[in-house]
Amino acid sequence: MKAQTLRGFRDYLPEEMLAKDQMLATIRRVFELHGYPPLMTPALEYASVLLGKIGDEEEMLLYRFLDHGERDVALRYDLTVPLARVMAQHGGLQMPFRRYQIAPVWRAEKPAKGRFREFLQCDVDLVGVDNAVADSEMLLIGCFLLDALGVTGYSLRVGHRGILAAMIAWLGIEGGKAERDFLRTFDKLKKIGPDRFKVEIDRLLGLGGEKVDALLALAGDSGSTSEILGRLGEELGEEAAEPLGRLEEVFALVDGAGYSDHVKIDVTIARGLSYYTGIIYETFLDDMSDYGSVLSGGRYDQLIGSLSGKEFPAIGISLGVDRLFSALKEMGILAQKSSPADVLVVQFSESKARSSVQLAQRLRDAGISALLYPTAAKLKKQFQFANNLQIPYTAVIGEEEERTGTLQLKVMESGEQFQLSLEDAVKRILSGGGGQ
């Protein structure tokens, strides 16, 4: 046996999990602050539930096998299809239905940097409403979330599938493949620049000249949001009127909530997934543009209906938990700790074990995370342990302390040491910011 994880799968060691769990706690808090409850669904689904709702390419990415009862099963590859299954399977759900779900998903694709075969996906969705209030709620959750995580420089770029459809008509593009090629290339415009865009669009679709120049001018982001929307309306005409009107409403609501600085229109946002039908958005970090979108989603009014047979307009956000985590780590806005403990209770000698165990328990009773060193190792070793794990305090009960009913509390960072009663030590730790 060789100790080895499968390709594309990985371990998350305690130091990383401590920081990641803290980030996830913030994410959950933000969702619940918006009134969204959690949902949990099985990792395994009938393959028939997952198949057919996704493209042929995605079918190749399924981990699929026969279980012991010869059932054709597969690991979920996203959280949207399970949501749709839940909507179809459980009657009597209060509408509009909201939920968030943070759970691993599996895709058997080739791993790359920041891309794994098992990864944590985080989705928040609102089902049953198709209007500007619902659209803006998603954008506001995204902004609120990044603010809560301590991110300052970010922009949520908002587009609309209806505008893209109008552009396709305006350009005279016809056929499914041509449309997909256009969307994929247009989506990359910001990344590859206008020159390479022209080359690509000419190669794929044979488009060039004035029409493409006009398109590039139309896709520009100069001017205010309403100016941009007006420009699009004039050029694209009646076909784009409804989506543009929706965006105008959405931007007004976002502005009213005080988040207009972070939300910008960007008609080049296309999104890879084909099931989007309305507003779509991606989020980029100012200082970490090479990370790509960390938070994205859109409106998909047909998908759930196609699975459940009932009409379910829906809108959602997917969060790239691992990608966002890496970015936050690189930006240095995640707490770096190696242990959840506030205090290391040092075991002075084996004869003091009773006092040490008792002390650790009392500290925990007071709400302080206390770690007891499990052996009466040399004091040097125990203090070094606290140092390496960045535990802020150590507490020792030796001969003197046992006799007087006190303890030695040491502040590791400064090296200061005090002989205190338990009560005073608790107060000191809690006021020192190391508590909770």
Add this chain to the structure above:
RNA sequence: GUGGGUAUAGCUCAGCUGGUUAGAGCGCCUGGUUGUGGUCCAGGAGGCCGAGGGUUCGAGUCCCUCUACUCACCCCA
């Protein structure tokens, strides 16, 4: 999926055109200091050189296969 790169100690890496017992820094362990960490000093442990096969008198070094990682494209989270 296509094309390139990498794989040597826990970590980051040296190891020249194949040539004795494979090195460094950091980390780890022990001691200097049997009531105290971060600094310093001394000593020590730890490697079938990713796995398997081949060429050779001889392979960490060259060739092939596999596995894993990585960069670009593709696609996404």
